Amino acid sequence: MELNLQELNATEFPVPVELEDNIAITSLSQLYNWGRRNSMWPMLFGLACCAIEMIATASSRFDFSRFGFEVMRATPRQADLMIVSGTVTKKMVVPIVRLYNQMPEPKYVLAMGACASGGGPFKEGYNVVSGMDKYLPVDVYVPGCPPTPQALLYGMIALQRKIDGQSIANGDDVPWYGVGPAEPTPVPVLGPDIIDPRQMDMIRRQAESAADAPLLGSRELPALTQMVAAKVETAAPVAEAAPADVDALNVVLPAGAAPWAEAEDIREKRRLRALARKALRASRRAAQAEGE
Amino acid sequence: MDSFAAAPEMPLEFASIDDAIEHLKSSHPYAIKLDERDGYDGIIVDADQLLNIARVIRDDLGFDYLSSATAVDYLGEGDHMEMVYHAYRTSGGGALVFKAQTDRENPTIPSLTSVWRGADFQEREAWDLYGIRFSGHPNLKRILMWEGFHGHPMRKDWREAYYEEDQKPFDSRWPGGHVHRSEEKNVFGKNVSYPQDIDLNRLMDSSESAVYESLGLGVDIERVMDKDGFETNELVVNMGPHHPSTHGVFRMVLTVDGETVTSLEPVMGYLHRNHEKIGERNTYLHNIPFTDRLDYISSMGNNHGYVLAVEQLMSLGRRYNPPTYRCEALRVMMVELSRIVNHLWAIGFWLNDIGAFFTPVLYFIQERERILDFFEAVAGSRMMCNYMRFGGLFGDLPERIKSVTNLTNDRVRDYNTMQFLTEMINERIPRTIDELELLLTQNEIVLERSVDVGVLSADDAINFSAAGPLLRGSGVAYDIRRAEPYSIYPELDFDIAVEDEGDMYARYRVRVQELRESVRILRQILPRLEATRGESIWADGKPGAYAPRVPHGEAYGRVENGKGELGYYIVSAGGRGGSANPWRYHVRAPSFINLTPLGHMSKGHKVADVVGILGSIDIVLGETDR
Numbered sequence A: 001m002e003l004n005l006q007e008l009n010a011t012e013f014p015v016p017v018e019l020e021d022n023i024a025i026t027s028l029s030q031l032y033n034w035g036r037r038n039s040m041w042p043m044l045f046g047l048a049c050c051a052i053e054m055i056a057t058a059s060s061r062f063d064f065s066r067f068g069f070e071v072m073r074a075t076p077r078q079a080d081l082m083i084v085s086g087t088v089t090k091k092m093v094v095p096i097v098r099l100y101n102q103m104p105e106p107k108y109v110l111a112m113g114a115c116a117s118g119g120g121p122f123k124e125g126y127n128v129v130s131g132m133d134k135y136l137p138v139d140v141y142v143p144g145c146p147p148t149p150q151a152l153l154y155g156m157i158a159l160q161r162k163i164d165g166q167s168i169a170n171g172d173d174v175p176w177y178g179v180g181p182a183e184p185t186p187v188p189v190l191g192p193d194i195i196d197p198r199q200m201d202m203i204r205r206q207a208e209s210a211a212d213a214p215l216l217g218s219r220e221l222p223a224l225t226q227m228v229a230a231k232v233e234t235a236a237p238v239a240e241a242a243p244a245d246v247d248a249l250n251v252v253l254p255a256g257a258a259p260w261a262e263a264e265d266i267r268e269k270r271r272l273r274a275l276a277r278k279a280l281r282a283s284r285r286a287a288q289a290e291g292e
Numbered sequence B: 001m002d003s004f005a006a007a008p009e010m011p012l013e014f015a016s017i018d019d020a021i022e023h024l025k026s027s028h029p030y031a032i033k034l035d036e037r038d039g040y041d042g043i044i045v046d047a048d049q050l051l052n053i054a055r056v057i058r059d060d061l062g063f064d065y066l067s068s069a070t071a072v073d074y075l076g077e078g079d080h081m082e083m084v085y086h087a088y089r090t091s092g093g094g095a096l097v098f099k100a101q102t103d104r105e106n107p108t109i110p111s112l113t114s115v116w117r118g119a120d121f122q123e124r125e126a127w128d129l130y131g132i133r134f135s136g137h138p139n140l141k142r143i144l145m146w147e148g149f150h151g152h153p154m155r156k157d158w159r160e161a162y163y164e165e166d167q168k169p170f171d172s173r174w175p176g177g178h179v180h181r182s183e184e185k186n187v188f189g190k191n192v193s194y195p196q197d198i199d200l201n202r203l204m205d206s207s208e209s210a211v212y213e214s215l216g217l218g219v220d221i222e223r224v225m226d227k228d229g230f231e232t233n234e235l236v237v238n239m240g241p242h243h244p245s246t247h248g249v250f251r252m253v254l255t256v257d258g259e260t261v262t263s264l265e266p267v268m269g270y271l272h273r274n275h276e277k278i279g280e281r282n283t284y285l286h287n288i289p290f291t292d293r294l295d296y297i298s299s300m301g302n303n304h305g306y307v308l309a310v311e312q313l314m315s316l317g318r319r320y321n322p323p324t325y326r327c328e329a330l331r332v333m334m335v336e337l338s339r340i341v342n343h344l345w346a347i348g349f350w351l352n353d354i355g356a357f358f359t360p361v362l363y364f365i366q367e368r369e370r371i372l373d374f375f376e377a378v379a380g381s382r383m384m385c386n387y388m389r390f391g392g393l394f395g396d397l398p399e400r401i402k403s404v405t406n407l408t409n410d411r412v413r414d415y416n417t418m419q420f421l422t423e424m425i426n427e428r429i430p431r432t433i434d435e436l437e438l439l440l441t442q443n444e445i446v447l448e449r450s451v452d453v454g455v456l457s458a459d460d461a462i463n464f465s466a467a468g469p470l471l472r473g474s475g476v477a478y479d480i481r482r483a484e485p486y487s488i489y490p491e492l493d494f495d496i497a498v499e500d501e502g503d504m505y506a507r508y509r510v511r512v513q514e515l516r517e518s519v520r521i522l523r524q525i526l527p528r529l530e531a532t533r534g535e536s537i538w539a540d541g542k543p544g545a546y547a548p549r550v551p552h553g554e555a556y557g558r559v560e561n562g563k564g565e566l567g568y569y570i571v572s573a574g575g576r577g578g579s580a581n582p583w584r585y586h587v588r589a590p591s592f593i594n595l596t597p598l599g600h601m602s603k604g605h606k607v608a609d610v611v612g613i614l615g616s617i618d619i620v621l622g623e624t625d626r
């Protein structure tokens, strides 16, 4: 994209007319945003039907490289735009959040289509997430099922406008320029149903209050099926049928420490083990070198 | 593999399916009975005898191809679980439908994987979604949902977090037109609900062995992954679900020895959108736009299979008019255009997989864009056409349509529809196919990469229930348009594309031939459209009922879609007046079943070939996971 200095110029100091084509006085944010908005690298990653229209948008007829989006990267570590192009299922949202965490900042999310924006036609399905924004911060929503390539282009241009309006001095606009590393988005866990670690407190509270009184402001949840999946290998007959009207809120949580602390533990242990292994290898190599 | 002692050399010849059933009844009088429910077909086999009878059906009666195996939950309609099998002869003809019943509380049925390996994934699906245990299944674990999910969601008494009612339209919304957000009514707000006894600690284990534990790789993960030093000779490689060349969110876990694949485990369900559960809540008409989203490359073909299935059921009732000739001709035209789009897409993406990254695709998408312009003008949407109706269509062709003149010059022009079609069918598409062949068919790199790679023999292809180009590329001339013709295909002149080698290159050749055959069919359609100009697309001149009541019974409608046999098994369980919602709505998805032989075909090849083999099967995840 050509640099138009006159457009970039944002100052009350007069620039001499003969220098207008050579000099611009502007804010750092503006210069910085100009660079970012014109070279967005989307992640090469498709989820469902909408991905097909995304591919059509990338190809010759619609060609989003006209707007600076052409470098699609297959690895999240080189991408700064995630186009969530399709239905987000509970099974898939786990890797998606992980991919998002792997993207370098600044990063943006564009929800393409009805599914990614709010669940879409399949929202009521038991394996479908009601929109990407339940798990990740979404910057632009593009409606449609699927959105036409024109609509997707419009959404991408809207994202560019959004970037234009951001200031790197404002921590709310661009949280990633704060001090220290940013917190990763907690990765959901697949249990009996999907569990969002951020909801853990709420789940616990619900479990406690469900014991005493019915909840305020919530409808009665449907009874869950009484099947308890027996281990496949043992092929044992179905164990204990739950009482007829299982209260879905009656969640039994382990008391005390946060349940994911253990996962932290495991990770820490693995890290230590890896370090030890590395040290061992280094010492072996040293010994070998000495031997020679 | 066969242990049935009395199998004769050749299957017996029967004039009709009924004769075959007669024969079965006389030889096994105690094991089978006719299915005499209203509108039902076929036989009910005693579950204990299922394995024997299945062998007889395959070997003596010659029904060598198991097309579909699916479960139905008859809660409140007899309170049993039922497995329904559709077996066909690869020489053509109708289905022998056989069923096995079991109780709902502890459902167990013998596995048929030793007779038809194609039953493998389908039985796993029935276990996953219905909780039916298959004794003798080598690898019975969940396939679409994750291991540890609570319950078996397709059972009629299992209810999702956003559950409102069993059938649409919901009272809370209809006829008042109220809208609400389901998450505001759910305490957790995210479409989840928990069972009473969850154990969160167990879920937090993120070690390698936990990641692969449920996959049954036959490899000791701890040993392979957790070793000091490098003396390992086996390695587990994970590909997907985010992988640029897996055609969507598909995952494969490979065990490799050096660079050679020793085993491959497909993992799917990352796009499981609960199509069938939602389909059973929907009215019949509601489901048409949902079928668009199965194989989203060829939505017209999906529509066609579904309307055929429902029309089969409706024809049992009294107030049903079959579609007019013009309607049938239009349907065939749309389906063949979709097939062209599908094959161009499939070939293009397969070339991506073997290294021609995106250049061929860009050429093919150009042609696709023109066809999509036409779909948009006729049906209103580029991809999700939602075009067919029971006994008719959404609308006739418009007189004039708008499309861009060419793709370098994005000027939109107004065309006479028939002229646009004629030019497209007689000139543009054949030119594209010629160009494609010129660049690829004798291309040294294509030959080098694809000849003798991913071989599937004819017997294996049949036994694995492979369909479409995968089956025909293995030398089995089985095309439903000829084997069990529907619509106006019997009067059209075309050949079944078939190649004998069974490798990736053979599949490519089949697709190219089918492109040419589709053009040949389209050329015959054009004069038929001219001849029927002005004729209505509806038998009695006006659109069919908005919410038809469909008579009691079962139907299996199947079409030859771009990716293979697409079948819909539909059960209508209403009273005498019929039902407004399907009791069971099952999609026999070619992409799903064609993946069964993937591990078999990949064994012994290099890692780099696996992606190509997957590409040559041509899957689309919307249909694989449904």
Ligand code: SF4
Residues within 6 Å of the ligand: A048, A049, A050, A051, A085, A086, A087, A112, A113, A114, A115, A116, A120, A121, A144, A145, A146, A147, B293
């Ligand atoms: S919004 Fe529509 S087209 Fe897009 S993924 Fe969802 S169902 Fe498919």
